[in-house]
Amino acid sequence: MTNLTNSTCIAELQPSNRFLASAVVYGLVLAVGLPLNTASLWILLRGHGLRSPCAVLMVNLAASDLLLALSLPLRVYFYATLQWPFGVGTCTAAIMMFRVNIWTSCIFITLISLDRLVALVFPLRSRSLRTSACACKCCAVVWIIVTILCIPSIINMHRRFNQCANYTPCFEFQVLDMGKGSSPIALAQAIFLLILLVINIVSTVVVIVALRKRPSAGAAKVNNKMNVILIFAVNMLVFMIFFLPFALQLLAYKKDGGGETLRALICLASVNCCVDPLIYYFSLDSFWQDKGKKQTDVGTYSLSRSMERS
Template sequence: MSVNLTNINCTDQLKWTNRYVVSAVVYGLVLGVGLPLNTVSLWILLRRHGLRSSSAVLMINLAVSDLLLALSLPLRIYFYATVRWPFGAGACTAAVMLFRINFRTSSCFITLISLDRFFALVFPLRSRSLRTSTFASKCCVLVWISLTLLCIPGIVNHQKALKTCGSNVNCFESGVPVNGAKESAIGQAIFLFILLVVNVVCTAMVICALRRRPSGDKTKVNKKMSVILIFAVNMLVFIVFFMPFALHLMMLHLDTGNEESKREVFHALVCLASINCCLDPLIYYFSLDSFWQDKGKIQGDATTHSLSRSMERS
């Protein structure tokens, strides 16, 4: 969501709308649910799983991303609940940057988790060198650095635009990319579509691989269902929370509709996208076998190991 702000509204008298109330309520619920869930998930991942596997490394980074996104929400809640912003342009820029970076990193880490599961189940032996905690850590560092750098130009433009408002900063309602930043917005939309395609392909190939394996006993059936649920949650997050925002970024430059209605839809979809951090803990639960067990009791990723052995025997 690194976009240039071209329509800056500097008046401190905003028109109250129902969307402001809904936004404050939704952001409040996301904070109330997402913050404790991701805090507990991060604690469990670090204490009981550590950085011993590629799956754990990716999920720890996703939990950190979601936790930081949740921590950026109190200022948004205050703004939409009071319809005022007394904190200045600097605080606004920091809150916007934190939200944007973690929105992007979340989509990347979810895709990396799908790829990790895909290689573990479809190519268990050939992907062994790729599925290491070291390689996963390098990928995560690359994601954090590259996406942070990509956000900097938009944040700089955001800061410059807000400085023209002086003390009358409307922060999260200051503008949307309707007349400028066309290439940036379309690029972001294409990026999200590419990530969706990767998730769709991984999901389809994993389902095909699982269908070719004998069901066996009830334990194996349950493990297969857990694997399918991982990909189901990933697809749900992308289709429900990320894709509407991506489609709207594309549509912003393809029609000449009312600018105010575009603004309303844009901010509503940003609000919707923030909900994804409440569902991500489900990925941790279904992805890591024995999620609640201590490190010493866990003998690797049992789900992947069992399914991989089944692949080798078939």
């Protein structure tokens, strides 16, 4: 069992099925997520570059997921051996890579949904707003704000880790740190995730209603409609499966009884980096094509333009 002291430190951990299960889950996520996101990022940059706002958002989402995948070998090692020889700084960085991925993934997925919604509902009026330059600025702002908000946690975490002279609990401290976090911060984080979920749900409903009101002439338009709906369905499912339970647990967390559930939900949240590439596939018509082939860069944009002509 894990013995918690009054400080950050944890008595040296003993092997258990829970730690073994964590090592297996993170290992599987690493085996799938690392090559999948590396390939996705390469395809996006090579085939699409930063020529459309949708592609810009997806490049940033893929980069965020790749950062998470790159931190997973350290998690696998820790839960497989229950030892941490890499120092306090490395552990702090690995934990923060996970946290940054959670927030940036949520925001970029929501921005992708909003971009698709605006492209479909306001295809002409949104042209001046939906530019690659605007998308790049938005992504830069997201990275900067999330990083700045993480700085106090990084400083506090590093200081408390240094109190453990004999044994560094590393990723087990992630759960303890969330439990010791102030209730207003946990509440604000959960509310923020719930707001993003509501935005995705509303966007999905609006798009489905808009598509039902427009005629479908030809198999190509029907296929594009299905792709549009699948984009929003995947976005919403990613939130509901991977992020919503995490947000609700932050609200309901009890230091004496919620640790095991929160550990499981942290594992679950990491799986999102394996599912996000589905968004790229359904969002870009020519995702698997090289840039030499003359196809429309963004599926929903081509759909909206074709419908404007009809």
